[in-house]
Amino acid sequence: MKKLFGLVLSLVLALGVASPVSAKGQEEQTTFTVVFKNDQIDRASIEDLGGTITYEVPEIGLAQVEAPSDFAMKAVNLEGVTAANPTLTFEAPEVASIPFESSSVSTEDAVLWETYQWDIKRLTNNGATFEKHSGSHDVVVGIIDTGIDLNHPDVQKNLLPGSKNFVPAGGIYGADKSENADPTDVQDRNGHGTHVAGSIAANGAMLGVAPNAGFKAYRVFGAEGGAQSAWIMAAIVSAANDGVDVINMSLGGIYSKGQVYYHNPVTGEKERLGSDIAEYVAYQKAAKYAEKKGALIVTSAGNDAINAGNPRTVTDLANEKYGELGYEFQGASVYAPGDLPNVVTVASTGPEDELALYSTYGNGYVDVAAPGGNYELYLEYLRAGKLNEYLSNQLQINEFAFSTVPSVEYTYNKDGSIRNYRYVEPSYGWKVGTSMAAPKVATIAALLFDEHSGASPKDVKVMLQQTAEDIGANGHDNEFGHGLTTVYSAFE
Numbered sequence: 001m002k003k004l005f006g007l008v009l010s011l012v013l014a015l016g017v018a019s020p021v022s023a024k025g026q027e028e029q030t031t032f033t034v035v036f037k038n039d040q041i042d043r044a045s046i047e048d049l050g051g052t053i054t055y056e057v058p059e060i061g062l063a064q065v066e067a068p069s070d071f072a073m074k075a076v077n078l079e080g081v082t083a084a085n086p087t088l089t090f091e092a093p094e095v096a097s098i099p100f101e102s103s104s105v106s107t108e109d110a111v112l113w114e115t116y117q118w119d120i121k122r123l124t125n126n127g128a129t130f131e132k133h134s135g136s137h138d139v140v141v142g143i144i145d146t147g148i149d150l151n152h153p154d155v156q157k158n159l160l161p162g163s164k165n166f167v168p169a170g171g172i173y174g175a176d177k178s179e180n181a182d183p184t185d186v187q188d189r190n191g192h193g194t195h196v197a198g199s200i201a202a203n204g205a206m207l208g209v210a211p212n213a214g215f216k217a218y219r220v221f222g223a224e225g226g227a228q229s230a231w232i233m234a235a236i237v238s239a240a241n242d243g244v245d246v247i248n249m250s251l252g253g254i255y256s257k258g259q260v261y262y263h264n265p266v267t268g269e270k271e272r273l274g275s276d277i278a279e280y281v282a283y284q285k286a287a288k289y290a291e292k293k294g295a296l297i298v299t300s301a302g303n304d305a306i307n308a309g310n311p312r313t314v315t316d317l318a319n320e321k322y323g324e325l326g327y328e329f330q331g332a333s334v335y336a337p338g339d340l341p342n343v344v345t346v347a348s349t350g351p352e353d354e355l356a357l358y359s360t361y362g363n364g365y366v367d368v369a370a371p372g373g374n375y376e377l378y379l380e381y382l383r384a385g386k387l388n389e390y391l392s393n394q395l396q397i398n399e400f401a402f403s404t405v406p407s408v409e410y411t412y413n414k415d416g417s418i419r420n421y422r423y424v425e426p427s428y429g430w431k432v433g434t435s436m437a438a439p440k441v442a443t444i445a446a447l448l449f450d451e452h453s454g455a456s457p458k459d460v461k462v463m464l465q466q467t468a469e470d471i472g473a474n475g476h477d478n479e480f481g482h483g484l485t486t487v488y489s490a491f492e
Contacts, residue, residue, distance in 0.1 A: 147217050223421060335365070
């Protein structure tokens with residue numbers, strides 16, 4: 001199993017642009033994302049500009065287009081187009097991660113509960129809430145992520161039929177031989193999605209917030225990371241169409257609400273793309289679509305440790321992150337889906353209910369908070385050159401968030417791309433991030449849907465806010481929003 005000790009805690013966006021010249025001297029195609037007004041995809045106009053639609057989400061008027069490099073500059077002027085830009089590639093969230101070293105673990109009777117699960121204990125009053133609020137398969141959490149380890153006994157019993165894969169053949173970079181576009185292939189090659197699922201509904205050696213809750217996996221990331229925005233939007237729409245009650249999205253990115261420019265590496269021109277990034281508009285539409293279908297989206301606040309309530313600060317970060325990709329943001333910028341009004345955005349807390357060092361925060365941005373782990377002590381040991389001492393003493397037990405992970409071995413092609421993989425034994429691990437906080441709130445939202453038949457997504461969001469435990473400044477505050485969401489406070 002790959003051991004990851006990095007502290008890269010931000011979701012990364014990369015711009016997928018084809019080489020400007022082919023072997024025959026002809027300009028190659030670039031991938032663009034286009035959002036149409038009134039959800040009407042205009043094929044004729046796309047073709048008139050030399051484009052070919054390769055992927056679409058018709059419910060929200062989203063199309064992915066292969067076209068010449070100057071396509072976006074022309075497309076944004078079409079009457080039926082809301083936004084168009086070179087496609088942003090979402091890389092799978094990277095979080096501080098430590099593997100669980102054990103030769104064997106009994107997969108029954110919650111043998112790991114007492115020692116390792118401080119975060120779930122905090123939310124369930126040391127497990128007391130399991131008696132009345134352990135969840136059911138009548139309400140479903142849809143996890144849009146890296147998939148699920150189908151072989152892990154702790155999550156198997158609550159994984160419901162109907163999970164789906166949105167990763168095409170070859171994966172994000174076209175070279176992953178393990179990806180064959182099988183729509184039922186939801187095997188987790190990364191580990192992030194399985195960790196998220198464990199904190200929701202594990203029922204074995206460890207326990208999730210609701211050990212009897214049902215969930216489905218919607219896989220949009222592969223082993224090599226990366227997902228096109230269209231895949232993510234398709235997953236949101238699909239989950240909503242499937243009747244999922246809560247959609248957990250431990251992912252996100254930064255988008256402009258001001259002016260967006262793109263420095264085209266092919267033409268050398270600075271292109272004005274308008275006041276919207278297509279991915280942000282698509283998120284708005286997808287979130288509204290999900291809400292109308294009765295699904296509440298819960299998302300992570302992000303791991304950039306900035307005040308997202310200040311749009312200028314977000315713009316500065318966007319230019320720092322994406323400037324080298326050719327983008328230039330002017331004016332206000334926001335996170336999506338976190339900034340959308342009809343989602344629940346979750347900040348991360350540590351073992352003492354403190355705001356985690358990495359957690360993004362902000363008034364009007366964060367709704368509630370939940371334990372996602374912290375790494376203050378980790379950093380102290382790292383800076384002192386004593387990381388081995390930290391790990392040998394297992395000091396992460398009371399600092400990181402513990403959950404299920406797949407144990408995977410890969411075989412590689414000569415170019416370093418993944419040829420295949422195989423699972424070894426069920427495993428566990430510690431991770432830190434707002435990715436680990438959001439699913440806990442998503443689970444509590446599912447419990448509220450289960451308790452209050454007929455409740456709307458807006459109703460449940462209000463319940464989460466109104467019942468949160470006040471852990472910061474009195475009342476609503478800049479760091480924790482309405483406070484810490486727990487199972488017992490939600491049902492008092």
